[in-house]
Amino acid sequence: MNDFYQKVSDVLAKIVKDEYDIDLALPFWELPPKQEYGDLSSMVTLKLAAKVKKYPLDIAAKIKTLLEKRLKGEVDKIDILKPGFINLFISKDTLINSLNTLLKEKDVFFRQKLKKKVILEFVSANPTGPLSIPHGRQAIVGDVIGNILEFLGNDVEREYYLNDEGRQIDLLVESVEAWLNTPEGSNVLIPEGGYNGGYVKDIADEISANKEWVKNKETFDLRGEILNYTISLIKKDLESLGVEFSNWFSQRKLIKDKKVEAAISYLQKKGLIYEEEGALWFASTKFGDDKDRVIKKKDGELTYFASDIAYHKDKIDRGANQLINLWGPDHHGYIERVKSSIKAQGLSADILKIVIIQLVNIKTKERMSRRKGTAVLLSDLVNDVGKDAARFYYLVRKNSSHLEFDLDLAKEASFNNPLYYIQYACARIESIFTKAAVCDRYNTKYSKFLKEDEEMGLLRVLLQFSYCLDSAYHSLEPVFIIEYLKNLAAVLHKFYEKRRVLVDDENVTGARLNLLESTKIVIHCGLRLLGIEPVKKM
RNA sequence: GCGCCCGUAGCUCAAUUGGAUAGAGCGUUUGGCUACGGACCAGAAGGCUGUGGGUUCAAAUCCUACCGGGCGCGCCA
Numbered sequence: 001m002n003d004f005y006q007k008v009s010d011v012l013a014k015i016v017k018d019e020y021d022i023d024l025a026l027p028f029w030e031l032p033p034k035q036e037y038g039d040l041s042s043m044v045t046l047k048l049a050a051k052v053k054k055y056p057l058d059i060a061a062k063i064k065t066l067l068e069k070r071l072k073g074e075v076d077k078i079d080i081l082k083p084g085f086i087n088l089f090i091s092k093d094t095l096i097n098s099l100n101t102l103l104k105e106k107d108v109f110f111r112q113k114l115k116k117k118v119i120l121e122f123v124s125a126n127p128t129g130p131l132s133i134p135h136g137r138q139a140i141v142g143d144v145i146g147n148i149l150e151f152l153g154n155d156v157e158r159e160y161y162l163n164d165e166g167r168q169i170d171l172l173v174e175s176v177e178a179w180l181n182t183p184e185g186s187n188v189l190i191p192e193g194g195y196n197g198g199y200v201k202d203i204a205d206e207i208s209a210n211k212e213w214v215k216n217k218e219t220f221d222l223r224g225e226i227l228n229y230t231i232s233l234i235k236k237d238l239e240s241l242g243v244e245f246s247n248w249f250s251q252r253k254l255i256k257d258k259k260v261e262a263a264i265s266y267l268q269k270k271g272l273i274y275e276e277e278g279a280l281w282f283a284s285t286k287f288g289d290d291k292d293r294v295i296k297k298k299d300g301e302l303t304y305f306a307s308d309i310a311y312h313k314d315k316i317d318r319g320a321n322q323l324i325n326l327w328g329p330d331h332h333g334y335i336e337r338v339k340s341s342i343k344a345q346g347l348s349a350d351i352l353k354i355v356i357i358q359l360v361n362i363k364t365k366e367r368m369s370r371r372k373g374t375a376v377l378l379s380d381l382v383n384d385v386g387k388d389a390a391r392f393y394y395l396v397r398k399n400s401s402h403l404e405f406d407l408d409l410a411k412e413a414s415f416n417n418p419l420y421y422i423q424y425a426c427a428r429i430e431s432i433f434t435k436a437a438v439c440d441r442y443n444t445k446y447s448k449f450l451k452e453d454e455e456m457g458l459l460r461v462l463l464q465f466s467y468c469l470d471s472a473y474h475s476l477e478p479v480f481i482i483e484y485l486k487n488l489a490a491v492l493h494k495f496y497e498k499r500r501v502l503v504d505d506e507n508v509t510g511a512r513l514n515l516l517e518s519t520k521i522v523i524h525c526g527l528r529l530l531g532i533e534p535v536k537k538m
Numbered sequence: 539g540c541g542c543c544c545g546u547a548g549c550u551c552a553a554u555u556g557g558a559u560a561g562a563g564c565g566u567u568u569g570g571c572u573a574c575g576g577a578c579c580a581g582a583a584g585g586c587u588g589u590g591g592g593u594u595c596a597a598a599u600c601c602u603a604c605c606g607g608g609c610g611c612g613c614c615a
Contacts, residue, residue, distance in 0.1 A: 030554065037558070046557090046595085056595085082558065083595060126615075166615055279613055290541090290611095297613040304615050332542055333610055358543075359609080363550095397551070400543075402608080404550065409564090416564065416577095424577055432574045471554065483552080486562085497570095497579045538577075 004094060005029065005466065008040065008071065015066050016044060020052055029088075031467050038079060038087035039460060045084035056084030092451075095459050100444040102462070102518050107525040110465055113153040119315045120146050122326035123238070124161040127230045128172045129197050131237040131378040133405060134360040140394040140531070141357055142326045143243045144478040147529045152473055157320070159247045161311065164227055165255060166304065171195065172230070173223050179204030203229050240382045241390065242531050251307050254314065260302055263310035264295060272344055282309070287340035287349075309341040316347065323352040324476070332356055355476050357399050364407040376407070385410050388532045392419040395478050395530060418486055423535045425489040426523055429516045430536040432501050436509070442517040446510030454495040458515055461491045465522050478530065485526045492519055 012028045024044060032041040045056040045063065052059075060080045067078055067088070074094045079087040102109045122142030125135050142158070149156045163169075175194035179201055182188045190196045203226055207213050213220045231248075238244065254260060264280070267273050272283045278298035282305075285292050295306035315323055327334070331354075339349040362376055382390050384407075393410060396418070397403045409416065433441055450456065468484040471477070501512040524534045 033554075033558065033561090041558090043557070049595090085558070163615065168615060277613085281613095294613045299613080301613085303613070307615095329543070329608090330610055356543085361608095401551075402544075406550080409550095418563070420577055421563095424575085428575065428578085435574055467554085475555090479552095480554090483562095490562095493578055494580095496574080500574065502574050537575090 004074070004098065008088070011067065011070050012042065012044065015063055016048065019062070020048055022048065022051060031464060032087060035457065035460070039090045040088045042086045043084060045086060049084065060084050060086050092456070095456065096447045096450065098463055099447050099459055099514065099518055102521065103442045103444060103514060106521050110469055110525065111151060111153060116154045116322045117320050118149055118154050118322040118324060119157045119159055119320040120149070120324045121159045121161055125234070126163050126168045127227055127234060128168050128195055129199055129230055130233045133362055133376050133378055133381055136241060136378045136381065136390065137360050137394045137403060138326050138357050139238055139241055139243045140391050141399060141478055144395060144530055145324065145476050147531065148469065148472055148478070151529060152469065157247055158245045159249055160245045162248055162250045164250055165252045169223070169227070173226055175200050176204050176207070176226055180208060199233065237378045240379060240387065242387055249311070254307055254310055255302070259314055260306050260310040263313050264306065267344060270344065282341070284337055284340040287343040289336045289340045293337055305337060308338060312338060312342060312352070313345060316345065321351065324355065325352065326355045326357050329356050329358055353476065355399055358402050360403045360405050362405045362407060389417055389419055391531055392417060395482050398477055398479050419532070422485050422489045422523065422527070423538055425492045426520070426534045427536065427538050428496055429520050432516060436502055436513060442514045443510055444514070446507055447514050449507040449511035450515065452499060454498050455512070455515060458491050458495050458519065461488050462518055462522050481526050481529055485523060488523060
């Protein structure tokens with residue numbers, strides 16, 4: 001399909017060039033909103049009409065005859081519709097050939113070799129306690145974006161930026177100290193803005209049982225122990241969701257290694273740092289920011305932004321040519337600031353893509369106060385609904401949409417989860433394979449016997465997986481894969497109701513088994529990109 | 539006050555980024571297994587896309603003014 005799409009695009013581009021001497025930008029073809037309009041649809045006619053001052057329908061008619069000549073055999077027919085759509089119907093031969101290639105190549109059929117070196121940073125929640133449900137969204141979306149990038153042949157590093165330095169950690173340490181210093185039975189006084197989740201007491205308990213601590217409280221690395229504990233909590237939460245980071249990047253180490261100082265002096269040499277009111281400023285307005293930003297406060301402390309400049313510089317120094325950060329909506333004002341620091345290095349700001357993941361609202365009839373720690377923990381969710389259903393829930397909305405997480409629905413009515421609609425398709429396919437008891441489940445010699453509408457319709461949808469991947473990749477929106485899989489499952493269920501696979505005619509059975517096998521390849525491929533294991537039974 | 543996101547069926551959301559008759563799921567409702575798994579399929583009802591104006595062949599989408607909701611605007615992290 002990729003090959004075919006490439007060819008059709010090239011042919012159309014050449015026609016436009018030859019006939020009108022115009023170079024148009026891609027894309028030339030899109031998927032029509034409905035099957036009845038064809039397999040591919042083009043609107044170049046309208047763009048041309050504006051330039052050459054002719055009626056779009058006349059242009060379409062001309063292009064149509066030229067396309068028909070050059071795509072003979074590969075295309076069944078070409079339609080022209082209202083204001084100037086050129087709709088193309090792929091021929092049966094092309095579809096069958098693609099099916100056979102897909103069967104042989106399996107998911108390699110859809111892969112690409114983009115070969116970018118990407119550093120994908122996500123979650124990066126402060127290591128001050130376990131993750132809550134909203135954090136899970138970034139974890140899953142980031143993980144799936146990583147899978148998609150890798151599938152298309154990029155080299156991806158999944159990175160968690162640890163804010164293990166600064167005020168929030170101080171507060172956590174003070175909160176634990178409050179527990180440690182309070183005699184059993186008395187009221188614990190948590191400092192203003194401190195942490196009071198149940199885990200804080202757990203940490204205190206663990207430390208007071210530590211021999212080193214009992215032996216010498218002065219030399220004990222209290223801060224380090226506390227961080228170890230909270231980081232392990234986070235890792236456990238992520239693990240239960242099937243998310244693994246290849247790199248945990250410590251802000252503390254960044255500072256200790258003098259990389260922040262180095263980044264500042266780098267900018268200083270470029271004349272972008274100045275002193276005012278006792279503080280050091282970065283002239284970010286030169287690169288599009290609204291105002292200059294402080295990087296070293298007058299008390300001599302570095303700001304968080306200073307670390308961030310150094311951090312992003314470090315990523316680029318490590319050889320990445322594409323940086324992707326997932327941030328919450330509260331950081332949108334921060335985007336220009338960081339981009340300006342990248343431009344200050346003489347690089348294009350496009351190297352950094354920021355994906356804003358909108359908020360998660362939790363809807364539940366139960367009062368939230370059922371737990372002392374206010375937020376609903378991610379680990380509770382995973383315990384209640386399981387890894388796969390939780391992952392799926394997180395992916396059903398576009399990144400920019402608010403996600404309403406209905407806890408009661410997630411727990412009680414898991415049948416309503418569309419994931420099971422997709423899994424059911426897998427189960428039905430497996431069930432037929434079992435019953436058919438065939439060793440090799442496909443044999444390309446049978447493919448040519450496909451002819452029914454339901455068969456060809458399913459085949460068309462299978463090949464559209466390329467477009468699905470393309471749009472998910474360019475928009476960094478995993479939801480496209482979900483939408484595609486739901487559609488594919490629906491088409492499979494329709495096929496299943498209407499056409500029986502195991503029939504007396506060996507040719508028909510063989511052809512339909514091929515179709516099922518290829519459907520299985522695509523659904524499995526899609527589910528694995530989502531980090532969800534396809535089922536055989538349910 | 540400034541900036542960003544949002545307002546679409548009773549509910550939760552789509553609409554290929556300006557395209558074709560605004561579509562799905564849940565809920566309501568009518569049908570369908572002596573055939574590969576009924577967690578499925580076929581159908582029905584449900585809409586002035588928050589409101590008014592504008593831009594063009596074409597607007598849920600862009601511009602503008604209101605109405606209503608969410609978030610952000612530190613020498614915090």
